Amino acid sequence: MKAPRVHASDRLFVAFLFMFAVFLVALFVAVGFALFRGAWPTLIANPVAHLAGERWVPAQGWFGVAYFLYGTLISSFVGMVFASVVGVGTALLLTQFAHTFAVKAIRALIDVMSVIPSVVYGVWGLFALAPWLRFMPAGLMAAGLILGVMVLPTLIVTVGKMMDSVPQELVDGALALGATRTEKVRIIILPYARIGIIGAIFLCFGRALGEAVAVALVIGSAHGASRSWFAPGNTLASLIAKQFFSADTPLLRSSLYEVGLLLAFVYTVFYIASKLLVWRVSRRVGAV
């Protein structure tokens, strides 16, 4: 019996799709290779000691990144706390408490806001937000808030979708017990959607960690003079954005590549941590 031709075309299609996957892997390898090649001169010298240390003064050969790591974590943390609280709250309001035409319009608007490039938020932060917040000079706090504002629309959209995906029969079940809207949220919506919500928050946190342009615009410029959240600072990403194109010595350039590698490493650690957290939450009694 002859094999049906349908089968052959099926295999062809899968092979075709496989090509895209191969392309992605190749892209990953290429980016990794470029980073390593750029960082190579300092990597072979003494990778850890090179970046260890408090101060970044290229002219004197000091390339300590501890402060930028601190700046990255603090500004992302500030942004995420702000975005999580405001974002989950807004998503709750839009999906659970209001169903008018205006709400649909607002959701559409937020969808649009989520695709505005980050540089727009950065410029807005520089010119509109910073003077308004006189008490808050350029620095980690301002950078954090910009990051928060920047990821907020994405967070609202994603978290809102998670809340929408709670099965109607469960919502009906809670309502039929005489739950108020608030109780419905507490008993069903938040517990059911929690894994998705945590996932969405981490996704946005990841975006905040690596955001360079908007941060570079509002963070001011200092290389570790002060630990204050309200003094000019820098993050790993904003450092690269600011110094890369004016890097005039091979050593500085190579060090910035190494900072890029470090950022990728921070990402990886963060990614594994978020997976572990989601796994732990979903392992508890009655996870969905």
Added chain:
Amino acid sequence: MGNTLRSELLSAFYGKQQVLHRVTLSAPEHQVTTIIGPTGSGKTTFVRCLNRLHETTPGARLEGDVWLGDVNLYALDPIIVRRKVGMVFQTPNPFPTLSIFENVASGVRLNGIRNKTVISEQVEKSLRLCSLWEEVKTILHQSVSPLTRGQQQRLCVARALAIEPVVLIFDEPTLTLDPLSALRIEELIEDLKRRYTIILVTNNLQQAARVADLTALLLNGELVEQGPPAELFTRPSDKRTEDYLTGRFG
């Protein structure tokens, strides 16, 4: 009048589409009133009007009244109504993120009871009423997922009972269950009618014949006929009832 549940000229709409046409029906206390009719005849919409769930659907509205004894349910806060008129759904819908105990306790807590002993007693009592206690008493604080569908459905009945309603609505509760589990739910309904006013929506005529004290037939959103099942099934007074029973509809 006691706890008789009565709809008066009840019409229901989704947007412009009318799905119930002036339905007037009485479900007396301590009896099982079954509502039969083909799929899409408005049975579910009708019972969702009785506990005021209908209005939670965007675009839904209704005309007419529902009375419990001499209280107009549409003059009350819907939250209060739903605590008096409990509901069990087609698909078992235990809360998947809560333990067995918490599923039943959630309703008790919604009633404002905070005392842990009282909650535990109420949970045990409700589970016993659904003859589920012996099966789950050792796994009370575990997830609901290992339970069979039949057990999950009885858990949903227990959850509804725990808030001490006056009326219980069963919306095709055995539709997705195996025959044995379905039979246990039927026995449970028979048992519960001593305490509650019960309304049972079903597509299963044998089931209606077995458990009903009163049966009403809905067709295209209209109440065609109501009466004791023996009469309705053997001597229908409306031609459409006869057609439905002999399989010419649905």
